[in-house]
Amino acid sequence: MNIILAExxxxxxxxxxxxDRRAEHIVKVLRSETGDRVRVGLINGQRxxxxxxxxxxxxxxMVELHLELNEPPGELPPIDLILALPRPIMLKRILSQVTALGVGTIHLINANRVEKSFWEAGLLQPDEYRSHLLQGLEQAVDTRLPDVRIHPxxxxxxxxxxxxxxxxxxxxxxxDPAGRQRLSDAVTGNTGRIVLAVGPEGGWVADEIEKFQEQGFCCCTLGERILKVDTAVIALHARITALRELEYPLAL
Amino acid sequence: MNIILAExxxxxxxxxxxxDRRAEHIVKVLRSETGDRVRVGLINGQRxxxxxxxxxxxxxxMVELHLELNEPPGELPPIDLILALPRPIMLKRILSQVTALGVGTIHLINANRVEKSFWEAGLLQPDEYRSHLLQGLEQAVDTRLPDVRIHPxxxxxxxxxxxxxxxxxxxxxxxDPAGRQRLSDAVTGNTGRIVLAVGPEGGWVADEIEKFQEQGFCCCTLGERILKVDTAVIALHARITALRELEYPLAL
Incomplete structure (x- = not known):
């Protein structure tokens, strides 16, 4: 917990x-004393x-804090995610990890290879997934909660x-592991928002890929190595971020 | 298991x-029949x-396979890792994830903020950590086992x-979250090997950073967001890989 978040x-x-656990954290982990200052932020607000x-x-x-919140929230991250609903235990980790990396909206969608039982997970209740988003914000010292939308x-x-x-x-x-375009050929500028769609274990089926392509999506690959969804999401986010940091135009 | 690995x-x-579980995988997950072909590789050998x-x-x-192994192992990945020993449950996941991403050697080292108890983990026995490396190879369809070296x-x-x-x-x-150099300024070519050192939760202490700098290490940051070690390792690996894919020189 690198920042204490509050409503x-x-x-x-x-x-x-x-x-609650925030008071316990200040006492037992930070070992703060009366008069000490700790990092605080309001959810979707100032830091x-x-x-x-x-x-x-x-x-x-019990801890009572006198607040001075003069910093704006971080900027809206430029990446939104469309994710075929993963297994709940993996989704928990992905939610906190991508929130820590920075994401605007997370669309959880169905796909042919999503197991039906995943849609019954308690984790899809807002109170449940929200705690994993907050863990990501607490880690990354951010206050801007990603917007999660569920599309069964x-x-x-x-x-x-x-x-x-x-x-x-x-x-x-x-x-798409079978995609032909490298990310570095697809992301060729450091302005404008990005939406990244990542499939289920086993991948998108051909019909799904076609529907995405009809909407203008470009099929990108991370290379020959097949990755699990949790590894792939982080690796794709990080690669896109690296490419966005570059000065353009590149000498290609 | 995208490839069946054998000694x-x-x-x-x-x-x-x-x-063993490989036979069970072929029967129950792949649902193969006599006469079907499955992907096979020898550990540190042909595929x-x-x-x-x-x-x-x-x-x-029980499954009996007749092998035709005509493909060489994948190339030696260009990245080696120096990792301050993480908590065992996190180390398991990191070992399989970085093996899937591709890594040559993994040096597990001590650091001031590594908890002493982590060094007593059964996971540091070769038979124990090897199974997590194999999971990463099975995922990524590779046969080249990373070399793990332990430095207490x-x-x-x-x-x-x-x-x-x-x-x-x-x-x-x-x-180093406080580092001044961006990765994109540090990695400016697509040849030559890379060694990446990642600290413990809480980071390297000043004296450790100094020792690395004396050996020629450059302090790089992923930006303002503080990440957990497991997220940071994957994100750094992926960002470096993205930068290596570019054609150089860049127009900076």
Whole structure:
């Protein structure tokens, strides 16, 4: 926890009183004392510091913080994700990892090779997945919560909903081990938003790839090595970020 | 399991008889039949196919393969890793994920912020960590096992052992959230080997950074977001790989 996150509604007259795992973290991990300053942010709001005005160092833990939140939230990350719903245990990790790396919107969609039982996971309830997003923000010292949208049907998403979103993006990338385009040929500028679609274990089926292509997606590959979805999502995000950092035009 | 891996010693007159989880995988996951071909490779050796000559589809599973192994192993990946020993549960995942991404040698070293108890983990026994490396190879359809070396003392490694290795590398990169150099400024060519050093949760201490710098390491950052070690290792590997794919020189 590199930043203590709170809801705006928890703050009363510039003070934040903590009694849960956040108080425990300040006492037991940070080992802070009265008068110390800790990093604090409001979810989807300002960041800054809290000065400890009072605390109870034994169970039940209590910490009162006086807030000075003068920093704006981080910029909206330029990457949105479309992810074929993974196994719940893998989804948990992906949600916190991509939130730490920075992502705007996460669309969880159905695909032919998504196991039906995954759609019954409790993790798809907002209160459940939100805790994994918060872990990512706490890690990365960010306050901007990704927007998670759940689409249990593939065709209505790609044919009816996505066309209204497509104009937001300069780059529409579909990860496909059999794809012919290298990312470095596909991402050739450092402005404009990117949407990245990553398939299920076993990959997209041909019909799905065709639907994405009809929407203007370009099939990109990470190379010959086949990766698990959790590894692939991070690797793709990181590669795109590296390419965006470059000064353009490249001498190709 | 995208490739069935075997030891050379298991092959007798071009035949491989399987009775363990590999046989179970062929029966239950691949659902192969007699006469089908499956992807096979020898650990640290050739890759190719095995044709199923006979099988028992009920427990105890048995599959006999007739091998044709005509493809060389993949090339030696250009990246070696120096990793401050992480928590065992995280190390398991990192070992299989970096093996899937491709890594030559993995040096596990001590650092000030490595918890002492991590050195007692059973996972540091070769038979234990090897299974996680194999999972990564099975995922990535590779046969070249990374070389894992364990260095329980920091100073003897960096002062005595590393100088003999330094000449192998064109790029010596130290990941440090406070580093000033961007990876894209540090990796400016697509030839020569790279060694990447990643610290423990909480980071390297100043004295450790100094020792790496004395050996010629350059302090690189992934940006302002602080990442967990498992996310950071994959993200760094992927960013370096993206930069290596580019045509140089860049128009900077």
């Amino acid at each position: 705006a509604a928890e703050v009363v007259a510039g003070r934040l009183a903590l009694t 800054g510091f809290g000065t400890i005005g009072g605390m109870q160092r034994k169970y039940p833990f 049907k593939f065709k209505p998403f790609i044919e009816d909903e996505f066309p209204a979103l497509a104009g937001n993006y300069r780059y529409l990338l579909l990860a | 050379a010693a298991e092959v007798v007159a071009g035949r491989l008889a399987l009775t 190719g196919f095995g044709t199923i000559g006979g099988m028992q589809r009920k427990y105890p599973f 003392k920091f100073k003897p490694f960096i002062e005595d052992e590393f100088p003999a290795l330094a000449g192998n590398y064109r790029y010596l990169l130290l990941a």
